[in-house]
Amino acid sequence: MSLARAESRRLVKRRLTKVIVIGVLLVLAAVVAGSWFSSEKVGAAQVAAAKAEADRNYQEALRSAAADKEKCLAAQGTPEASQWPADCNQLFTPTIEDYNYEWYMPATFVLREEFPLMVAVFALVLAAAAFLVGASFVGAEWNSGGMMNLLLWRPQRLRVLGTKLAVFLGWVTVLALVLGAAWTGLFRLLAEYRGSTENMTSGVWQSFGLTGLRGLAVILAAGALGFALASLGRHTGMALGALVAFGALDIGAYIMASLAGLSFPDLWFVPYWLIALLTKEFVTTDWTSCDYSSTAGCEPATFTMTWQTASIGLAAVTVLIVGASMLTMRKRDIT
Amino acid sequence: MTAVLEISGLRKTYRGRKGVRNALDGFDMVVEAGQVHGFLGPNGSGKTTTLRTLLGLIKPNDGRMAILGREVPRHLPAVAREVGAIVESPQFFGNFTAETTLSLLADAGGVNRNRVHSVLDLVGLRDRSKERVKTYSLGMKQRLAVASALLKEPKLLILDEPANGLDPGGIREMRTLMRTLSESGMTVLLSSHILGEIQLICDSVTIISAGRRVTSGSVSSVLAQHTSGGVRVRLEPGVDLVGAAQLLRAAGAQVNLEKDHFTVGNASNPAQITKLLAERQIYVSELSPVAADLEEVFLELTGTAPVAGHSRQVDETVMSAGKGGWGQ
Known part of the structure; x- marks a missing residue:
C-alpha cells in the first residue's frame, strides 16, 4: 500500500503529467467551444x-x-x-x-446523432495523452536511475512495475470518468441550448454508456502500451519510436495490400480497427468484386468489422506487450 | 564477531559478440558486524557487479550470498529494509526536489517521512532541500544519495564511491560520518578508489581483481603481510650519502638511493646498518622502518602500477594475465 501511495504521489507530482492534463483540458475545451459557436438552436x-x-x-x-x-x-x-x-x-x-x-438550416447539435462522434474524439484525445504519460512515467524512471533506486528499497521487480502500472491505469480511469462525465454534461447542455435533445430514450443513453466504456478500453490500452513499450526499452523514447515505426509499417502494409489487390486492404490499416471499436462497426467494401443477384445486379462485396473483433485484437496486442515488459523486468539485469 | 555480509563463490558471466567475460569468477567476501569495510579493486574488476548482484539488480550465475544471516536474493525483500545502499553514480529524477525525492522513497519503503529532514540535515543539504535535483552539483547529488541510503536507518550501509565529486571538506565530513555511523553500530561497506581514505576510515578491506578476491582482512594485517622489512636511513648533513650506500652494498645490502636518504630493502637486522656505518665514523640521524601503504599494496596485488612507456588497458591486471577479458 505504501508503494502504491508513493507511486501515486510520484505520478501526480510529475511536471509532464500536469502539462499533458492541462493540454487535454485545453483541447477538449476547444472542441466544446467550437461545437458551441458552430451550432444554433433551431425553431x-x-x-x-x-x-x-x-x-x-x-x-x-x-x-x-x-x-x-x-x-x-x-x-x-x-x-x-x-x-x-x-x-x-x-x-x-x-x-x-x-x-x-x-x-x-443552420448547423445544430443533435445529441442523439452526434454525441457518439464526440465520445470517439474524447477517447482518442485521452488515449494519446495516456500513451505519452504512461511512457514518460516509467521511461523517465528507467532513464534517470530512479527505477534502480526504487528497487534498492523494494527489491520486488514485478510488484514494483505492476504497482506502477496499476496506479497509473487507476489514475487514468479516474480522470477519464471525471472528464467523461463533464464531457457528457457539457454536450447535454450544448444540445439543450444550441441544438436538440429530441428522441433521447434510455436506450440511447445506454448506448452512449457502452460507447464510453469502449472508449475507456481504448484509453487504458493506449496507456498500458505506452507504459509497457517504454519499460521494454527502458526509455520514454522507445515508446515514441515504436509508435512512429508501427505507424510507418502500418501505412506500408496498407499500401502493399492495396497494390497486391487483396480483397479488403482497409483491414490492414489499424486506425480502422479503432473506428470499429469506437463506432460499433466498420464496413469496408471490395470495389473490384461482384456479388451478382438477379434483382440488384452486380453489388460489391463488403466486410463488417465488429467492435468485438477489434476488441479482441487490441486486447491481444496489449496483453502481449505488457506481458513482454513484465517478463523482461523479471529476467533482465539492471545495470 | 558475526558476519553481516557473506559472499562465497560468486560468479557472473556476460556473453557478448566478442565472447564470454567473467565479471565475477568465484569471488568471496566477509564483512563483520560494526566494521567499516573497504572494498577495493581496479576499474572493471567487478566491484560494482558484486554490489549490484548483492542488491538483486543483477542475477548471478553461481555462488552464495547472505545479508544479516539471510540468503539473498531469496530473502532480499525481507532484509532490504535493513540495507541502505548507493550504487555507482547517484541517480535521481532531476525535476523533483531533494525533499520530494526522499519523501517518495520513504513512502515506497514504509519509512516515516519525518526522517527526511534529519538525513538532509546530516549530509548538509538542509538549506538546499527544496531545489530541484538537476540543479545540484555532483557532490550535492552524492550527498543526497548518502542521505537516501541513511533514510531507513540501515544496519548495513553499502556505499559505492561515496566521495565522488565531493570537495575536500566534503570528503572529510564523509569520513567523519562513516566513523560516527560505525560507532553507532552500523556496518559500512565502502567501495572507493581513494585508498588514503580507505586506510584512514576502514577497519578491514577486501581487494578484488579480475572478479576474484586477492586479499582480505584487517587493514593492519593486510599492510603487515606486504611490508617489505626495509628501513629508511638518513645521515647527518654533509655526509657522503653515495659512499655510505656503497659501503652497505659491499656488505650485501639492497640499497635504493634517494635524494636525501636511502632505503635498505633486506634489513632484517637494522643494528647491522648502524654498526657498519659507525665503524667508518658515519653516524645515522634517522633509522625508521619503511611501512607499506594501502596504495602500494593495492598496486602490487592487482598489478596495476603504471609502467613507463606502457598504456595499461582496463582488463589488464596480474589476475587477468593470460586469461580473462573478452574472447576467452
Missing part, C-alpha cells in the same frame, strides 16, 4: 427562414433554366447550336424536391 423562425431560402434558390434556378432554354431555342440553326443539346427540352429543369429546406 420555427429558423425553419421558416430555411424554407424561404430554399424557395428563393428554387425560383432562381427556374429562372436560370428558362433563360437557358430561350438561349438554346434562339441558337437553333446558328453556329452556336453546337453548344446546346439538339432538343432544348432535354435541358435540366429543377424541381422543388431538389431544394430541400433542411439543407438551408
